[in-house]
Amino acid sequence: MKIAIASDDQQTIANHFGRTRGFLIYETENGEIQNQEYRINNFTGHALGLNHHNHDHHADRHSAILTALKDCQAVISRGMGRRIYEDLQNAGIETFIVDETNTSVAIQKYLENELQDNPEKGCDH
Secondary structure, eight states: OEEEEEESSSSBOOSOTTTOSEEEEEEEETTEEEEEEEEEOOSSTTTTTOOGGGOOOSTTTTHHHHHHTTTOSEEEESOOBHHHHHHHHHTTOEEEEOSOOBHHHHHHHHHTTOOOOOGGGOBOO
């Protein structure tokens, strides 16, 4: 199983999913971390220089990020837009907006089934 955490520095969880510099990908098996990698964010609209005024409202508006993270079963961030939150969930990816700032603490909470999702903290852009 793979879990993606939005992170600018591979230690803290990014405040905004689409604006993050990259994603720390944890590969787990039987509740233990087996491997981790860092994927540079070159696939979100924000990373490509688009701002919220240029968001594409078609069904495939998030296709690049959904494709880039399709091997992940869960995504964790401190904030994200409601549309990407819903698109991730519709793609079968468990989605968390968290208060936690530390990537190591968040992954352990996730593995222990103690990570709290706060969807009300999503933004409406």
